[in-house]
Amino acid sequence: MTTSNDLLVVTSSPHVHSPDSVPNAMRDVLIALVPALLAGLYFFRLPALAVIAACVASAYAAEIICLRVMKKPQTGEASAIITGLLLAFCIPPHLPVWMAVLGSVFSIVIAKHLFGGLGQNIFNPALIGRAFLLASFPVAMTSWSRPLDGVTTATPLSIMKEATGQALPSLSELFLGNVSGSIAETSALAILLGGAYLLYRGHIDWRIPGSFLGTVFILMSIAGWVKGAGFWYPFFHLFAGGLLLGAFFMATDWVTTPVTKLGRIIFGVGCGSLVVLIRLKGGYPEGVAYSILLMNLVTPLIDRYTRARVFGRVKSHA
Amino acid sequence: MQEYFIIIISAVLINNIVLSQFLGICPFLGVSKKLSASLGMGGAVSFVLVLAGALTWTVQTYILNPFKIGYLQTIAFILIIAALVQFVEMAMRKYSPPLYKALGIYLPLITTNCAVLGVAIINIKKEYTFGKVMVHSLSHAAGFTLALVLMSGIRERLEDADIPESMRGTPIALVVAALMSMAFLGFSGLI
Amino acid sequence: MLVAVVTLACLGAIFGIVLGFAAKRFAVEVDPRVEELIRVMPGANCGACGMPGCAAFAEAITMGTVKPSACSPGGASLYEKIAAIMGTEVSAYEERQVAQLLCQGDNVHTKMLYRYEGLSDCHVALANFKGPKACKFGCVMQGSCSRVCQFGAIQMGVNGLPVVDYYRCTACNKCVVECPLQLYKLVGVSRLVHVRCVNTEKGKDAKANCATACIKCKICEKNCPEDAVHVVATGDGTVALIDYEKCTNCGICAVKCPTKSIDKIMPLSEEVILEVGETPVPGCTRCGVCPPL
Amino acid sequence: MREIFKLSLFLLLVAGISGAGLSYVNDLTGPLIEKQILQKKIDSFKEVYPQADKVENESAAWLKAPYDPSLKEVNIAYRSGAPVGVLYAVETKGYSGPISTLVGFDIATTKLTAIKVLSQRETPGLGAKAKESAFQDRYKDKNSAVPLEVSKTAPTRENQIQAITASTITSKAVTKGVNAAREHFTANFGKGKLP
Amino acid sequence: MKKATFRGGIHLDGHKELTSGLETVVAHIPDRVYIPLSQHIGAPCVPLVVVGDQVKKGQKIGASKGFVSAPIHASVSGTVVAIELMEHPGGSFVPCIIIENDRKEEWAESVIPHRDPASLTPDELRAIILEAGIVGKGGATFPSHVKYAPVEGKIVDTVILNGVECEPYLTTDHRLMLERSDKIVAGLGYIMRAVGCERGIIAVEENKMDAVAVMEKAAAEAKNITIVVLKEKYPQGSEKQLIYACTGREVPVGGLPLAVGVIVNNVGTASALARAVELGIPFIGRNVTVSGPGIRNPANYRVRIGTLFSELIKQSGGYVGEVEKIIAGGPMMGKTVFTDNLPVVKGTSGIIIFTKEENRHSKEFACVRCAKCIDVCPAYLEPTSLVRLAKRKAWEDAERMDAMSCIECSSCVYVCPAQIPLIQHIRRAKQAILAAKARPQG
Amino acid sequence: MSLMSEFSKGIIKENPLLRLMLGCCPALAITTSVENGLGMGAAFTGVLIASNMAISAMRKIIPENVRIPVYVVIIASFVTMTDQLMHAFTPALYDSLGIFIPLIVVNCIILGRAEAFANKNPIIPAIIDAVGMGIGFTLALVLVSSFREVLGAGTFLGIQVLPESAPAILMILPPGGFITLGCLLGLMNKLQKKAA
């Protein structure tokens, strides 16, 4: 035998594996986030760069330290970077850097590693970070600035909600991202590009963004009709705020969303309904983060009650 | 009608009895390990909460208030609740053994549960009418059950999670509760 | 003042009557000893006693359907406590037992057929040509026993074999049941000499596969001053076996055994023999919540 | 049965004794408590309408259906027997619960004298700032004829109230209550309409 | 036309081009054959010969009284030199009859062609199939006569021949369909006769259109036999999935294809069966693919049962690279063996050699709940949930979640980005569930 | 057991909140400021001492079957008295503790001490036990509330200790309560394991 005096290997089948792996998938998500990153940097310049760098660096550092302290092997995948990046994407560009760092560390330590690390957390870490920051520093977290020149102004959604009389941005401005808001939520175009890449790579299931956005669209169409607002109204809600970012990158996080197909549709519809509820009736102009967190909460129950019928468990035989 | 609606939304979602009023934490932490137990506890608490709401309101309105002995509220209520729980347990065992089997073991835990007394006191504080007392008690019961059921779903999933040794059990449950109540902040400002 | 007194008195009376009825009409006979017993149980709810948990065990004791010694984690000190509660004499002293591993074929002494890269589970490993070792009787070294021991008494050693920590072992029998090769035996802690091989093949075959296998040479048998060790027929062949009743721990057989498949261990410190592994499950506060709920 | 009777009797006894004890303590503290509540009320009235020497709750007379449900009380402030001011207790829904506010008007000038937030459950550090005089003072001396508005930036018009930073909801709630009181005031006590 | 298939499953890189274009070659007949006494599911055989006996080719040398069992036959003529324990590609040690080849190639007297195969009754057909030791060649090695035995109250209306061959690297069935289409069609006819049904289907995946053409030609005469072309997807060859793809019927949990009136056989089984019925020749040889990156000249061989793997490897030019794995069967379902010193048995469809290169994997992570395993599971299970239960030894819960329905296709492991060996945990659970069942109640 | 250990066990080893997980509701609800924590602790300790004393004094005459209702009545009486006294003399504190004063009635610790200790021991040890438990509970409340007040409001007992913009308001909101208690318990577990 030519096997260099080594013993042969005996394992269980299969002996081939798809090239898919956790590090590869995380890398793909990072790639998908690049357009949004570029758009964010273009519109919000240096302050955005500082916040992004701070979030990503502190998230990654927190991850490494957590693993070390808990005496677990370093995993060498990029999920913490995704968390940091996504957190940075959904906070205001002018947030003081120390707050961003705090949020990032909270995400990784409390929302992820206290639960056992990658794959075991219940809540979306990035969104927990955002919710933490919003509840902790509401003043700083609700001070927005205009793209490019950084003048303080309201976001399209708060203009809408509070009817302050300011002019609403046009749909095309919303689509391209030339409006105030979180670092990378403003450009619908960039996010759609990234989302399309993730769908193409098979990392996310169309069911979640589909049912999420579909629900918002339908409910907002009805609301717009009731208000007599015209056909732009649902589109305004689709492109304004963090809806697209949330639907493509956060409601699709594997770890914190249902695993069954029906469950994913329920999840998306739930998120969509909650967003509409909060945007129209709630205390906040925007509700994407909370809606996803609330649905994260229900995910274990959704999974439990939406199990697929096993092949061969046909009704007559059940 | 709208008033009732507001009471319901407020009690279930916004001022959830466990997540934002901090009542009934003990059973929330103690009986949320299994979904089935949560449902049982939720059922038992709902039952007692509504009955106690009705009784305490009656006693307050027709005895304590007319005789101007409002200061006996605490002691009167706790006696009513304790007797009620005992009575319910007894009646249940006699007339519906299956129900007793399902809820019975949770009943004794309820006497020393702040939720029941707390809601009874809030009912009076808010000067609700009888109808509102019923709706209010029922909504809080629903809020309690909701929180408990969500929690147990999560805890069942956490059962095999690789949680740091010293955080297992109650500590992580508290952290989950923290994040839950953070998510519930999203409901604030509703109505 | 009067109103207050009367109201409260009425409430008190009503409560009393309700309670009285409850106590009378629906009285359930609860043996107070059960609760006391539960309090002294180790609280591991390990099931070693064959009951669904400590509470069930306590109840069974009051009904006399089990012997206190069935609870191995509790050990001697528990028997005393039980005896005190039940008002009986501590019956004959029962020695604490520990699990002994019956294989020494680690990855240095035993020939390997292949590199096993499948799941670390002894049952699964056995499905592939009965495990990676050439010896088909010995430990497959995937550590199922170590994972099943609630008390952390089994760790996987450097040479691949599990190592039992006699101080922690509570003789709960879990490993005995778990090991697919039946390589554990519960033996009194005072027993120091053990045959650590269950290979029943002919001496030549056994030796070809493992340097520390029992080769049926009967040297132990010939040298034992107490007639306590014999090569006996088991399964398809024979293997040496110690009669612990007769063995005096002299260890001559261990010295003489050419393959050192008989092993004499150091005695455990005196208090450990008597004082039983009292630590229940790590982190268990004996709150009593887990078994019924 | 005898047993039950005995037990009940014991409980009755204990409960009776404790009832006695309680009512004793109540007799002791009751007046103190009442005095305190009264004092608090008087203090609030003083803050909102300092010139009064007597304040009467005349809600029954003034709150005739239909009226804005935010209005809870109408108190008339007297000075040397003549009505000089109106003090409204209003309650509106804030960010995390009801906010009750006392709003004072001067009959002579028809101006808002002052407001005082009596109770609220808003977020400490945010909405809870409504209790601080920095915010309450923004309402001082406003004209009762024009509806008040909340603005997020420094006010540019006379009828604008600058919101507490990041607490628009609270600010709006307070203002809503003030406006309810203001409407009632202009309708009933406006120029020339003396009680 | 939209081609039929089943729900779930995965797309694999087939690597079939290595051998699919190569004519099947006859393997060297070895000097010694090693014939295991157990080559089928069911009771093992007891030897009918002793050391020193002379045997002829096709002579029955082992048999069992068990109903689910199949006899074994000498694949060469010669002398029985030993009967001893040997490694078996199934992952166990089995007694083997070792025959020294005298190279006379003498047929046994029992091998006589049947004069008029068309007139045989179902009972006679089953008797012939039993005698010839025909077992399924699709992998399960289930004795075929048992499959055809009538069952009270069950009517078979369709026989499906499985020409799917969805495992990567393997091309024996593909080549067989190209080279022996007439035998396959004839075999299908006998099976339909044996079970008394009117509809025959030969299922082929769309990646073997050349075979489809050949088969269609061969079956042109037979009106009640159709060739069904299926989408290419693993594990379409699994019978429950195949039945679903071809007929839309779902075999109930725990049930046999018979429950929905279908019988499935491998195409190779049909050809072997035809040979047995027409010529009286028992199951003494089969086609084997030798392939993989670790072999110099991949090829398809016609092999005598009992030939050692090492002989075929030698004929293929030996190993290349640092060989780490020898797989008996395909890389998705096949078992690794630890030596090449073991015989080809009735169930050996391929020998795949992998080197260090193919045995590299990324690190194992905790489950990231990507649900890819759930999406691909052709049995609609939740592999990740089953694993959670198995890790906790919650066997009853696992059973309630239908762990027993897992067909062990490994699709879930293939796609799992966290590299969790799901199937091994599930197998452990199945083992434990079966063990619990076997234990007497109480 | 000596009186000293009777006293000290409640502070660390059997700390009602941090080791026995009793009385979580008030510990979460009123710990937004150290002042509240102290106030609640004091009220609680007062009730505990009084009820332990009363029950210990009456332990010989309370019939076995109605002992729990009797305890409840006794405890409820003391709670009501405390409630009224606080209303009369510390109105601000009374307002901020809200319904959690009457809820002391259902605090399992008090009933637990009555059952486990007071009805078996003479008055002096019963008082000592109550003082120890009360101080233990108060300390725990102060610990939790210190974290929350400093991090959430930037003050300690009302004195500004962090810059104006720094405090994370979350900490004095409900989630902050849960998270502080959760992490504190985790820490206690860790320390205990180290010690063992």
Ligand SMILES: Cc1cc2nc3c(=O)[nH]c(=O)nc-3n(C[C@H](O)[C@H](O)[C@H](O)COP(=O)(O)O)c2cc1C
């Ligand atoms: C934890 C938390 C507490 C809040 N508390 C209040 C509050 O007490 N009063 C209020 O008006 N808004 C409160 N808010 C709401 C936000 O500050 C909200 O964005 C704001 O009211 C509307 O934004 P703006 O004031 O900048 O227009 C709170 C938000 C959070 C996250």
Ligand SMILES: Cc1cc2nc3c(=O)[nH]c(=O)nc-3n(C[C@H](O)[C@H](O)[C@H](O)COP(=O)(O)O)c2cc1C
């Ligand atoms: C995952 C899986 C894949 C299979 N793939 C094939 C295959 O590609 N070809 C085949 O003939 N049988 C395959 N089988 C076996 C079939 O299920 C079935 O047992 C066989 O076709 C029956 O025919 P036989 O009895 O003639 O072997 C597969 C089984 C499983 C579980």
Ligand SMILES: Cc1cc2nc3c(=O)[nH]c(=O)nc-3n(C[C@H](O)[C@H](O)[C@H](O)COP(=O)(O)O)c2cc1C
């Ligand atoms: C009499 C007889 C002799 C055979 N000799 C050989 C042989 O020498 N070499 C070989 O590879 N296969 C041999 N076979 C096996 C068949 O050729 C082989 O099984 C068939 O071509 C492949 O199709 P099957 O799977 O239907 O059997 C022989 C079969 C029979 C019946």
Ligand SMILES: Cc1cc2nc3c(=O)[nH]c(=O)nc-3n(C[C@H](O)[C@H](O)[C@H](O)CO)c2cc1C
């Ligand atoms: C498709 C996809 C989406 C993800 N979305 C998020 C996210 O929204 N927030 C986040 O913190 N991590 C996200 N991650 C990274 C990772 O899954 C997450 O941190 C886990 O929750 C950590 O256990 C995502 C990963 C993938 C593959």
Ligand code: SF4
């Ligand atoms: S002793 Fe048994 S269970 Fe333990 S590792 Fe060895 S074979 Fe496995």
Ligand code: SF4
């Ligand atoms: S499993 Fe039980 S018997 Fe085995 S070593 Fe552990 S404690 Fe001892």
Ligand code: SF4
């Ligand atoms: S669970 Fe079983 S049937 Fe499903 S994909 Fe995995 S191996 Fe295949």
Ligand code: SF4
């Ligand atoms: S494929 Fe792997 S990582 Fe994904 S859900 Fe299944 S087990 Fe988990």
Ligand code: FES
């Ligand atoms: S302290 Fe509230 S339920 Fe126990």
